[in-house]
Every structure is written in structure tokens, then in C-alpha cells.
Amino acid sequence: xxxxxxxxxxxxxxxxxxxxxxxxxxxxxxxxxxxxxxxxxxxxxxxxxxxxxxxxxxxxxxxxxxxxxxxxxxxxxxxxxxxxxxxxxxxxxxxxxxxxxxxxxxxxxxxxxxxxxxxxxxxxxxxxxxxxxxxxxxxxxxxxxxxxxxxxxxxxxxxxxxxxxxxxxxxxxxxxxxxxxxxxxxxxxxxxxxxxxxxxxxxxxxxxxxxxxxxxxxxxxxxxxxxxxxxxxxxxxxxxxxxxxxxxxxxxxxxxxxxxxxxxxxxxxxxxxxxxxxxxxxxxxxxxxxxxxxxxxxxxxxxxxxxxxxxxxxxxxxxxxxxxxxxxxxxxxxxxxxxxxxxxxxxxxxxxxxxxxxxxxxxxxxxxxxxxxxxxxxxxxxxxxxxxxxxxxxxxxxxxxxxxxxxxxxxxxxxxxxxxxxxxxxxxxxxxxxx
Numbered sequence: 001x002x003x004x005x006x007x008x009x010x011x012x013x014x015x016x017x018x019x020x021x022x023x024x025x026x027x028x029x030x031x032x033x034x035x036x037x038x039x040x041x042x043x044x045x046x047x048x049x050x051x052x053x054x055x056x057x058x059x060x061x062x063x064x065x066x067x068x069x070x071x072x073x074x075x076x077x078x079x080x081x082x083x084x085x086x087x088x089x090x091x092x093x094x095x096x097x098x099x100x101x102x103x104x105x106x107x108x109x110x111x112x113x114x115x116x117x118x119x120x121x122x123x124x125x126x127x128x129x130x131x132x133x134x135x136x137x138x139x140x141x142x143x144x145x146x147x148x149x150x151x152x153x154x155x156x157x158x159x160x161x162x163x164x165x166x167x168x169x170x171x172x173x174x175x176x177x178x179x180x181x182x183x184x185x186x187x188x189x190x191x192x193x194x195x196x197x198x199x200x201x202x203x204x205x206x207x208x209x210x211x212x213x214x215x216x217x218x219x220x221x222x223x224x225x226x227x228x229x230x231x232x233x234x235x236x237x238x239x240x241x242x243x244x245x246x247x248x249x250x251x252x253x254x255x256x257x258x259x260x261x262x263x264x265x266x267x268x269x270x271x272x273x274x275x276x277x278x279x280x281x282x283x284x285x286x287x288x289x290x291x292x293x294x295x296x297x298x299x300x301x302x303x304x305x306x307x308x309x310x311x312x313x314x315x316x317x318x319x320x321x322x323x324x325x326x327x328x329x330x331x332x333x334x335x336x337x338x339x340x341x342x343x344x345x346x347x348x349x350x351x352x353x354x355x356x357x358x359x360x361x362x363x364x365x366x367x368x369x370x371x372x373x374x375x376x377x378x379x380x381x382x383x384x385x386x387x388x389x390x391x392x393x394x395x396x397x398x399x400x401x402x403x404x405x406x407x408x409x410x411x412x413x414x415x416x417x418x419x420x421x422x423x424x425x426x427x428x429x430x431x432x433x434x435x
Contacts, residue, residue, distance in 0.1 A: 003052050005074040007039065007067045016068045017041040018135065019061045020210040024074070028056045036074055039067065040210055044341040054078040064209040066135055066160060133160035137217045144225055144284050145170040163217045167224070211305040222368035225284060227405040231413050232361040235421045237379055237395040243427040247320065261299070261353055262323035264376060264424065269295050269316045270433045271419040272349060278416055279348045281369040282407060289371070289407055298347030298367055299327055301334040308334045309367055311347045320434075351376060364402045371407050374420070375400035 007017065017039040024036050033049040037059070040046075058075040061067050133156070134142075134149055141163050142149040152169050154161035208216055240263060248257050272279040272295060280292040295316040298309040310330035315323060333339045350367040351374050358377035366373050377398040384394045399420065403413040423430040 001078055002057060003054070003076045003078050004072045005036075005051065005076060007069050007071050007073050008048070009069050014041040014069065016066050016135070018209065018213070019063055019065050019067055019073075020045060021063060022059055023047075024050075024056045025059055026056055030054060030056055030076060040214065041341075044339060044344050045211065045337070046341075048073075050074075050076065052076050052078050064207060066133060134162075135160075135217075137214065137221070138163045138166060141217070141221050142166045144221070163220065167220070211303075211308070215306045218368065219365050222366050226282075226366050226368055226371070228363070228366060228402050229405045229410065229413070230363045230400055230402045231410075231417055232398060232400045233417055233421060235397050235399055236384070236425050237397050238425075239427045240424050241379075241395050243431075256324065256328060258320060258324045259327075260379070261327055261351070261376070262320045263427070263430065264353075264420075265297055265299075265312070265315055265323055265327075265351065266320065266434050267420045267423040267430055268297065268349065268351060268374065270423055270430065271416050274419055275412065275416045277412070278372045278403075278408065280371070281348070282371055282404065283369065292348045294348065296347050298350035298370075299330060300350060300352035300367075301331050303334050303337060305337065308339065308344070309347060309350055310334055310339055310343045311345065313346075349373070354378065358398075361398050361400045364400060366402055366404055371404040372413070372416070373402050375402075 018041075019037060020040045021038040022036075023038070024030055024034075030036065030050045030053065032051065032053050035047045036050045036056075038045060038047050054076045056074060057077050060071075060073055060075075067073060133154060138161055139149055142152070142161075145166060147166060147169055149161055149166070152161050152165050153159075155165055156162045237260075240260065244258060244260060244263065251257070276291055277289070279295065281290045282288075283290060294314060297312045297315040299312060300307055300309050302308075310333070312318070312323065312326050312330070318326065330339070330343060333343065347367065348370065349372060350370060352364055353376040354362065356378050358375075361377065362375050364373045364375040377400065379395050379397040381393050382396045383391050384396065385391055399417060401413060401417050423433065
């Protein structure tokens with residue numbers, strides 16, 4: 001007896017996911033709880049185990065394809081069951097063609113099937129609209145750019161509309177729609193440029209998929225939507241170094257040493273309380289800013305697959321010791337690729353700590369739909385001139401902050417930056433303002 005495993009409802013409003021990696025193929029034996037497929041949603045990447053033991057008859061959908069919740073992913077012949085001939089995959093047939101409508105696009109879609117090449121089938125027009133294959137991030141991008149995604153022609157697998165299709169349509173030149181009696185206007189996508197002839201130095205073409213694809217889309221959306229401006233200033237860390245040393249001296253044997261980041265998080269929260277218009281999300285569709293009372297701080301963390309932003313929930317309610325432990329826990333999970341949906345999304349402000357490779361300054365990309373991000377650079381000793389013209393070697397650290405200039409004026413961004421710096425340079429004041 002064949003068991004059809006369907007993409008489960010992962011929750012959090014997720015309706016589809018990208019097939020990142022297959023761990024099984026047709027003909028493989030599979031045990032209960034054995035990893036079958038890795039699926040990425042807008043919330044997290046999850047490895048889905050097998051609920052049955054047996055043999056894999058079909059593994060539907062290629063890596064990089066989008067699967068809908070409820071769609072069959074794997075067909076398993078259960079252990080001990082009598083083998084049956086695989087049933088043919090039924091495909092909808094196109095209805096008789098309707099009267100031609102003035103449109104420059106052809107509606108197509110494809111089924112995720114175990115064959116190497118998806119078979120396209122026609123999808124009828126329904127009340128002037130048509131089903132569209134597109135990832136959630138692509139749909140959001142279309143809404144943000146004011147485009148009807150149903151009018152776009154997809155160039156992805158099976159006619160899927162990609163983020164590049166949306167951006168191309170947004171920058172296309174408007175042209176007259178021929179002899180349309182209503183003189184309506186449509187967009188003519190630019191003609192594709194001829195590719196240069198293949199040369200011997202082209203070694204490999206690597207598909208952009210999985211987490212890297214999500215980063216690719218999110219970074220492009222942020223840069224195309226938010227009006228970035230970056231403010232850089234240095235911070236004297238003499239007092240901060242002394243404070244951290246005092247804290248670590250009081251730890252018990254076996255307790256993890258506290259890094260600088262928990263103190264920086266506390267300084268940021270104190271500054272956000274003074275500048276609440278930097279703590280929240282912008283809603284471009286509604287032209288609103290959602291000011292948040294909670295302080296969920298995203299901590300950008302590197303992993304083998306790319307940059308991830310796990311979130312410290314309610315960071316204002318945590319002690320320095322608790323913050324240190326939570327930041328370490330999230331960083332370890334990120335590097336191991338084991339972050340869960342509850343660890344991602346919903347941050348109100350993001351800090352990206354560049355560590356020892358931090359350089360002098362940077363221009364961080366805002367974690368959209370947030371309106372600000374702070375980059376923390378490496379701490380290094382520098383010769384500094386004091387007020388009395390004497391020179392002292394001090395531990396100095398640069399901070400690079402990017403703001404969405406549509407909502408944050410330059411003087412507001414500068415004031416926020418100097419609030420953070422004053423608290424880090426006067427850690428006793430920081431302790432007084434910590435909640």
C-alpha cells in the first residue's frame with residue numbers, strides 16, 4: 001500500500017516552502033523519523049522526517065522548486081505492504097480556448113513531478129485573474145512596488161514569477177497598448193540582452209537557492225525600498241572594558257564569560273526608549289509606522305549557509321547574564337543550522353556585530369521592515385588626544401548605523417547614536433538606566 005506524504009502545515013501562516021535539499025530518492029529504503037527533505041519557508045528551514053517505514057516510490061519536486069502546503073512530496077511503499085504499480089500522475093487538461101483578450105502574457109504553470117523536466121499545462125483565465133506561482137517574498141515585493149503579480153510573466157521553473165521578474169517589470173518603460181480602444185497602458189519588459197559566447201574560463205554556474213536565495217531577495221528588497229543613510233562614530237571603550245572585567249571577575253567556576261555584546265544590547269535598548277520611533281516596523285502598503293513597546297533585538301549571526309538574524313525576545317527584561325546566555329545559545333544554533341521558527345522573525349531593531357574582522361566602518365543594510373540597524377566594529381587600541389592635548393592609548397570601537405531616511409531624519413539618527421555612545425562610555429550611567 002502506498003502512503004502519500006504531503007507538505008504539512010508548518011504554522012505561522014506559511015502556505016508554501018522551497019525544496020532546499022532531498023535526503024532520499026526513488027528506490028531508497030526509509031525508516032521512521034529518517035530525514036527526507038529540507039524545506040525553507042519565510043520563517044525557518046526545517047528538515048521533515050518520514051512518518052512511515054518502507055521504500056520511497058516517488059520524491060516529487062526538484063531542489064529549488066516551490067511546494068504548497070498539502071501538496072504530495074513523497075510516496076512511500078510501506079514496509080510489509082504488497083508492491084503496487086505506480087499510478088500515473090493525473091494532469092488537468094486545458095478547457096476549450098476562450099475568445100482572445102488583449103493581453104501580452106500567456107498563463108502557464110507546471111506540476112512538481114519526479115521527471116527531470118516539469119510539464120507545462122495551460123491554466124484558464126478566471127474572472128480576469130489567474131493562479132500565480134510565486135514565493136511569499138516575491139509577492140510582498142510586488143505589493144511594495146505597486147504591481148499586480150497576476151499580470152507578470154514568470155521566468156522561473158514552471159512559469160514561477162521570481163523577484164527578478166518583479167523588479168524587471170517595475171523598471172520597464174510604459175508603452176501604448178496598440179489599438180486598444182480604451183488607450184490603456186501596459187509595461188513592455190526590456191528585451192533580453194544577448195549573452196556572450198561561452199568561453200573556456202567559465203568553470204561553473206551555481207544556482208542561487210535556499211537561504212542564500214532568501215538573503216538575495218531580502219537584501220534587494222531592503223535597498224530598493226528603504227532610503228538608506230549611514231552615520232559612523234567612534235566610542236571610547238575604556239569604561240566598558242573595566243565594567244566587563246568586573247562582571248567576569250564575579251562569575252562562578254564554570255560560568256561562561258560575558259562578552260561585550262550584552263552591554264551593547266542594553267545601551268541600544270536604553271537609547272530606543274529615548275527614541276521610540278526607531279523601534280518598530282514600517283508598513284509601506286498602508287503608509288504606517290508600527291511603533292513597538294516590546295524590544296525584540298535581532299543579532300545577525302554568520303553560518304555556513306549565510307547570514308541569519310535570530311532574535312532575543314523581550315531583551316529589555318533580561319539581565320546581562322541572561323542576555324549573554326541567550327545570545328550564545330542563538331549563535332550556536334545558527335552555526336549548527338538548528339534555529340527554529342520561534343528563534344526567527346519579529347525583531348524590532350537589529351545589531352550586526354562584525355567581531356575581529358569588523359574593519360573601520362561599514363554601511364549595514366537595514367533588516368526591512370525595520371527602520372534602523374547598528375553595526376559594531378572591532379575594538380582596537382588607538383592613540384587619542386585628550387582635552388588637555390595629552391595623548392593616551394585607549395580601546396576604541398566604531399559604530400556604523402544605517403537608518404531609513406524616509407522616516408528617520410539625520411539629526412534623529414545622530415542623536416540616537418550619541419545616546420548609545422554616551423551610555424557605553426559611562427557604564428555606571430548604563431547600569432542606572434538598565435531595567
